Amino acid sequence: MERMLSKYEWIDRFSLFVFDLDNTLYDEKTYLFSGYRKIADLLSIGGEDSRANEYYEYLIDEFNQNGRHNLFDKFIARFNLSVTMEKLLDILHNQQVCIQLDEHAKELLDLLMVKNKKVYILTNGNVNQQKNKIRLLKIEETYPLLNIVYASQLAPKPSPISLEYIMKQEGITSKEVILIGDSKIDEETAKNADTNYLYIQNI
Numbered sequence: 001m002e003r004m005l006s007k008y009e010w011i012d013r014f015s016l017f018v019f020d021l022d023n024t025l026y027d028e029k030t031y032l033f034s035g036y037r038k039i040a041d042l043l044s045i046g047g048e049d050s051r052a053n054e055y056y057e058y059l060i061d062e063f064n065q066n067g068r069h070n071l072f073d074k075f076i077a078r079f080n081l082s083v084t085m086e087k088l089l090d091i092l093h094n095q096q097v098c099i100q101l102d103e104h105a106k107e108l109l110d111l112l113m114v115k116n117k118k119v120y121i122l123t124n125g126n127v128n129q130q131k132n133k134i135r136l137l138k139i140e141e142t143y144p145l146l147n148i149v150y151a152s153q154l155a156p157k158p159s160p161i162s163l164e165y166i167m168k169q170e171g172i173t174s175k176e177v178i179l180i181g182d183s184k185i186d187e188e189t190a191k192n193a194d195t196n197y198l199y200i201q202n203i
Contacts, residue, residue: 020181021123034097093129160193
């Protein structure tokens with residue numbers, strides 16, 4: 001315990017901790033790839049023995065090479081599918097899959113709760129999908145004092161509006177806040193709100 005406290009001495013400099021969700025508190029690929037598997041299986045009439053694996057491999061390869069931007073558009077066009085974009089997104093947004101908090105992130109969250117720090121999650125993206133992830137990760141059950149803000153309901157990151165909203169809610173100045181994330185967008189959000197920033201990989 002003493003070693004852990006020493007490792008996290010820096011947290012005593014801040015009053016408010018704001019975390020990104022995807023790839024900060026857990027590995028988002030575990031959610032996305034499970035959704036792609038389900039989509040592939042549902043679209044393949046013959047199940048695993050027909051085109052399911054081909055669909056799945058295309059989605060994974062395209063994601064790994066070019067990310068998810070226009071992924072479903074390209075998928076539908078590549079295989080001349082009659083399915084709608086809305087249907088694919090609905091499957092992805094509402095899927096049931098086992099995902100877990102990263103052990104390193106959980107250790108930090110546990111310590112912050114012990115120290116009675118104010119902790120928020122600030123996440124971009126489709127609100128229904130992000131709420132589904134929060135539920136699957138059991139975050140609200142495990143950390144009932146943790147607050148969640150869905151940036152898309154105010155202004156998506158890197159806009160500072162959502163982060164400024166959190167600071168106003170808590171009555172805390174920007175110098176007392178640290179945003180912990182995994183991307184350039186998170187870093188820019190902190191910069192735009194004049195707050196501190198830390199990459200989760202550097203903790």
